[in-house]
Amino acid sequence: MAGVEKTKRRGSIKFNLLVIIIPIVAFMMIALVAISYHISSKSLRKEAEELLKTSIRSQKNDIEAWMKDNLDSFKIVKNTIESTNTDEEGLKSILDGSVGFNSTFADGFYIGTSDGRLITGAGSTKSESNVLTSNWYQEGSTRINMAYGEPYENSNGQKVISATGMLRNVDEGISVIGADVTLDRISVIVNSNVEMENAETFLVQSTTGTIISNRDSTKVGTNISDYSSDKFYKGVAEAISASDLYTKEINGNMTAFCEVNGTDWILVSFVPSNIILRDVKTLGTILAILAIAGTLLLIVLIERTVHFLIKPVNTLSGVINTMTDGDFTMEVEVKGNNEITSMSEGIRDFAGTMHDLISKIGNIAVNLNNQADESNVVSREMYDASKLQETSMQGLNETVDGLASSINEIANSATTLAMVVTDTRTNGESVSEQMSETVTVANKGQKDMEKVSDAMGNIISSINELQTAINDVGVASNEITEIVKLIGSIAEETNLLSLNASIEAARAGETGKGFAVVANEIGKLAQTSTNSVQQITELVYGIDNLVKDAEKKAEESVKSIDESSEYINNAVDTFSLIYQNIQQTNEMVADMIEKVGEVDAVATDVAAISEEQAASADIILSTSEEIVKQSAKLTNNSEKVAKESEMLASTSVELDRQVHQFKI
Amino acid sequence: MRKKILSIILLVTLSISGCGLSSSKGSSSTGGNGVKILFTYSQEEGNAFRDTLAEGAQEYASSVGAVVDCVYPENSLETQIEQIKTAKSQGYSAIMCIPEDASTARQLEAAAGDLPIIFCNNAPDASTLKEDKYIYCASDEGVAGKLQAEFILNMFSSKDEINVVLLKGLDGHAATVGRTKTLKEDLKASGKKINYVFEDFADFDTNTAREDVNFVISKGKKFDLIVCNNDAMARGAIQACQDNNINLKDMPILGVDATQDGCQAILDGEMVFTVYQPAAPQGAEAAKAAIELAKGGTISNFESLSSDKLHLWVPFESVDSSNAKNYL
Numbered sequence: 007m008a009g010v011e012k013t014k015r016r017g018s019i020k021f022n023l024l025v026i027i028i029p030i031v032a033f034m035m036i037a038l039v040a041i042s043y044h045i046s047s048k049s050l051r052k053e054a055e056e057l058l059k060t061s062i063r064s065q066k067n068d069i070e071a072w073m074k075d076n077l078d079s080f081k082i083v084k085n086t087i088e089s090t091n092t093d094e095e096g097l098k099s100i101l102d103g104s105v106g107f108n109s110t111f112a113d114g115f116y117i118g119t120s121d122g123r124l125i126t127g128a129g130s131t132k133s134e135s136n137v138l139t140s141n142w143y144q145e146g147s148t149r150i151n152m153a154y155g156e157p158y159e160n161s162n163g164q165k166v167i168s169a170t171g172m173l174r175n176v177d178e179g180i181s182v183i184g185a186d187v188t189l190d191r192i193s194v195i196v197n198s199n200v201e202m203e204n205a206e207t208f209l210v211q212s213t214t215g216t217i218i219s220n221r222d223s224t225k226v227g228t229n230i231s232d233y234s235s236d237k238f239y240k241g242v243a244e245a246i247s248a249s250d251l252y253t254k255e256i257n258g259n260m261t262a263f264c265e266v267n268g269t270d271w272i273l274v275s276f277v278p279s280n281i282i283l284r285d286v287k288t289l290g291t292i293l294a295i296l297a298i299a300g301t302l303l304l305i306v307l308i309e310r311t312v313h314f315l316i317k318p319v320n321t322l323s324g325v326i327n328t329m330t331d332g333d334f335t336m337e338v339e340v341k342g343n344n345e346i347t348s349m350s351e352g353i354r355d356f357a358g359t360m361h362d363l364i365s366k367i368g369n370i371a372v373n374l375n376n377q378a379d380e381s382n383v384v385s386r387e388m389y390d391a392s393k394l395q396e397t398s399m400q401g402l403n404e405t406v407d408g409l410a411s412s413i414n415e416i417a418n419s420a421t422t423l424a425m426v427v428t429d430t431r432t433n434g435e436s437v438s439e440q441m442s443e444t445v446t447v448a449n450k451g452q453k454d455m456e457k458v459s460d461a462m463g464n465i466i467s468s469i470n471e472l473q474t475a476i477n478d479v480g481v482a483s484n485e486i487t488e489i490v491k492l493i494g495s496i497a498e499e500t501n502l503l504s505l506n507a508s509i510e511a512a513r514a515g516e517t518g519k520g521f522a523v524v525a526n527e528i529g530k531l532a533q534t535s536t537n538s539v540q541q542i543t544e545l546v547y548g549i550d551n552l553v554k555d556a557e558k559k560a561e562e563s564v565k566s567i568d569e570s571s572e573y574i575n576n577a578v579d580t581f582s583l584i585y586q587n588i589q590q591t592n593e594m595v596a597d598m599i600e601k602v603g604e605v606d607a608v609a610t611d612v613a614a615i616s617e618e619q620a621a622s623a624d625i626i627l628s629t630s631e632e633i634v635k636q637s638a639k640l641t642n643n644s645e646k647v648a649k650e651s652e653m654l655a656s657t658s659v660e661l662d663r664q665v666h667q668f669k670i
Numbered sequence: 671m672r673k674k675i676l677s678i679i680l681l682v683t684l685s686i687s688g689c690g691l692s693s694s695k696g697s698s699s700t701g702g703n704g705v706k707i708l709f710t711y712s713q714e715e716g717n718a719f720r721d722t723l724a725e726g727a728q729e730y731a732s733s734v735g736a737v738v739d740c741v742y743p744e745n746s747l748e749t750q751i752e753q754i755k756t757a758k759s760q761g762y763s764a765i766m767c768i769p770e771d772a773s774t775a776r777q778l779e780a781a782a783g784d785l786p787i788i789f790c791n792n793a794p795d796a797s798t799l800k801e802d803k804y805i806y807c808a809s810d811e812g813v814a815g816k817l818q819a820e821f822i823l824n825m826f827s828s829k830d831e832i833n834v835v836l837l838k839g840l841d842g843h844a845a846t847v848g849r850t851k852t853l854k855e856d857l858k859a860s861g862k863k864i865n866y867v868f869e870d871f872a873d874f875d876t877n878t879a880r881e882d883v884n885f886v887i888s889k890g891k892k893f894d895l896i897v898c899n900n901d902a903m904a905r906g907a908i909q910a911c912q913d914n915n916i917n918l919k920d921m922p923i924l925g926v927d928a929t930q931d932g933c934q935a936i937l938d939g940e941m942v943f944t945v946y947q948p949a950a951p952q953g954a955e956a957a958k959a960a961i962e963l964a965k966g967g968t969i970s971n972f973e974s975l976s977s978d979k980l981h982l983w984v985p986f987e988s989v990d991s992s993n994a995k996n997y998l
Contacts, residue, residue, distance in 0.1 A: 147889075148866055148867060148868050148869055148870075149868065149869055149870040150870050150882060150885060151841075151870050151871055153870075172885070172889070174885065179889075180889050213858075249855070267841075267842050267847065268841060268842065
């Protein structure tokens with residue numbers, strides 16, 4: 007369907023051909039018709055002109071022959087008259103015989119003599135009032151051979167021309183013999199011999215312009231210049247006076263001229279141009295109809311021919327469209343023996359080739375798809391593997407890194423250890439010395455402690471004496487407290503007495519003043535005594551407290567000294583234990599120093615080895631780092647491979663899909 | 671195609687160079703090598719015009735290496751046609767012809783087949799002629815009449831009225847018609863009163879002319895001059911005047927043809943004017959045209975060719991007492 011639409015949208019070769027050919031054909035037909043019309047009309051005009059010329063020539067010949075015949079007849083009569091040389095009687099009989107002999111010159115011959123006489127035959131209507139001045143006589147007297155003269159109107163009112171000439175046989179004077187021909191007669195001859203249809207002819211005397219004959223009898227004998235208002239006659243008159251006697255167009259008439267030999271007459275023949283043009287127009291119409299009919303016929307013929315010729319192309323086009331849609335199952339018909347045939351053959355072969363090719367491509371696509379799937383799986387696996395490897399390598403790397411740092415630490419530690427061990431050995435030795443000193447000191451300390459223990463016994467007895475003294479002090483202080491209390495009560499009474507004295511002094515007024523002062527002083531002494539008692543009480547209380555305290559403390563001291571004594575005893579024991587221990591320790595230190603020496607050697611070895619290991623670990627590290635990089639790359643690549651193989655897979659699927667679009 | 675174009679170019683070049691050759695050689699030689707021309711005409715007793723014409727033709731032909739052979743039908747149209755018919759088989763490639771009857775030109779042309787014909791002396795109707803094929807070579811008769819009229823008007827310039835005796839040739843003859851027509855026209859055009867005291871056909875004949883003039887004189891007609899269509903009639907007029915003791919010095923007589931007799935008459939004071947119809951140049955021109963057409967060429971470059979391309983007009987020349995002896 008799509009193909010058909012496409013074809014429609016694009017138009018067809020047939021349409022293109024027709025669009026090109028038909029205008030050309032139409033144009034050529036029009037051109038052909040126009041040219042043939044032009045040529046035909048030209049030749050028609052020419053033919054008409056020739057016909058007119060022929061016609062006028064034939065008329066001229068007719069007129070010439072007619073006139074010549076008449077003249078010849080006249081000459082015979084004249085010669086007869088001249089040769090017979092008869093007298094007037096004889097002459098008269100001849101003239102009598104000529105009257106009515108020929109209808110052309112019905113009046114017969116007549117003779118004018120120089121003495122003015124007119125001799126006519128019996129029955130002749132010819133009369134002349136004055137022979138000598140008559141036109142015919144004067145004309146005749148200029149020639150011997152009879153010839154036609156100017157037309158004139160005779161006494162009967164007829165327009166005639168006379169053929170006249172001098173008689174030779176007359177001795178005296180001039181006798182002119184003549185015969186009259188009526189112009190009507192000439193007109194009949196002129197007009198009855200027009201060969202061309204619709205053509206008209208008239209005769210003009212060129213020297214005078216007199217119209218000798220015309221179809222319109224009223225014009226006969228008149229002068230052509232009388233019709234100057236008529237454009238045609240005016241044109242004719244001008245042409246004649248200019249001796250321009252070629253065939254020409256005058257006022258819409260094709261006009262031909264012809265001189266009549268032996269006269270100064272000019273035969274004018276004309277035919278209205280529109281009559282000629284009518285034929286031309288008819289021709290044009292016929293040609294136009296023929297052109298249209300021919301064009302239509304040609305269009306139909308061309309359309310059919312093109313259709314017939316193009317048909318295989320259309321079929322082929324359909325086949326190609328089918329192929330364009332991917333269908334190679336169609337049959338290509340091969341007919342005829344031309345370019346289209348070879349095209350059909352080509353298409354058929356092409357379809358076959360395509361059929362095979364697409365089948366193969368289909369198979370290939372399937373295979374490719376499988377292979378792509380496989381390679382996709384493989385690349386996936388490879389990706390996973392390399393990913394794993396990368397991770398492992400990463401772990402390894404870290405491990406190696408840790409190992410390296412550990413080894414370094416070991417190395418450092420070992421080095422430090424070696425140094426420490428060395429120091430320790432040195433220290434150990436000095437410890438050993440100091441231990442010996444310590445042992446000595448400890449021994450001495452034990453002895454000193456025993457002395458302390460003894461001193462402590464002394465102290466205890468002293469303390470016990472002290473405690474007894476203190477108890478004595480306490481009894482004394484209680485006796486002081488009792489005395490103080492007595493002094494305090496006396497001071498109190500004194501104070502009350504001073505107060506009363508002061509009140510009594512105040513009542514005595516001026517006399518009491520000196521007493522008041524003693525009373526006041528006694529009050530003051532009482533107050534001071536009270537205060538001192540208070541202070542002594544407080545002091546005694548303090549001493550009492552202190553004694554009590556000292557007592558307590560003495561007891562505590564006894565207790566603590568007892569305890570100390572105990573402790574010292576314990577310390578003595580402890581010292582002896584320490585001594586023993588130190589003794590043991592000294593031995594152990596010696597032992598240790600010995601062992602440390604061994605450790606030092608081992609540590610030194612360990613440092614060296616671990617340094618070497620550290621170096622190796624560095625190398626391993628860099629290598630494993632490289633491996634990590636490579637495996638990362640490998641991962642990327644395998645990822646890419648995976649992607650590409652996926653693309654390949656999709657491409658091959660696409661290919662397969664595309665291939666399946668073809669029908670084979 | 672290319673060959674065609676090349677050959678056309680070659681042809682054009684050749685023809686151009688050919689033209690150049692012929693034009694450079696001019697009228698003296700057209701290169702008529704081997705061209706044979708048949709000239710058929712009837713000799714006239716007492717009139718050497720045609721023989722002179724034939725001699726002129728032969729002279730020209732031999733000058734360019736061509737040949738003109740003359741045959742004489744002796745006034746027989748049938749003989750003439752027969753002669754023309756056999757011309758081609760006898761190796762002639764062009765025909766010159768003074769037709770026995772000019773109206774039979776079509777028949778003569780048919781007899782000639784595809785050979786070109788140059789007519790002389792007796793003019794066929796123009797309608798029977800054809801460009802570069804059937805040509806009439808002569809002098810324009812009208813010019814003779816014009817020259818006569820010119821001489822007359824010059825001679826009688828002081829007079830307003832002229833009485834003329836006109837002797838015409840054969841009725842209907844081309845020379846008669848042509849010469850008379852222009853003579854009359856030109857005289858009329860002068861505005862003078864022209865009286866044709868006597869006008870008649872004397873048939874180119876001396877005796878007829880003599881009789882006619884004698885008759886006119888006997889009838890007491892007065893006239894100022896006698897003009898004739900040819901010298902032969904002029905001779906008759908002279909004789910008539912002499913018969914009547916008319917002093918020829920007082921009676922101008924004009925002729926045409928400049929015959930020996932005519933020229934002698936002028937020298938003798940018997941005639942005043944004639945027109946030389948150059949017979950030999952006519953023959954030469956006719957022969958030149960015949961050779962050209964025999965070779966399939968064209969005469970369109972001939973100076974003497976008329977505008978209708980059908981006529982070769984060899985100019986007339988005026989002959990009077992001043993130059994008559996040149997034409998003897």
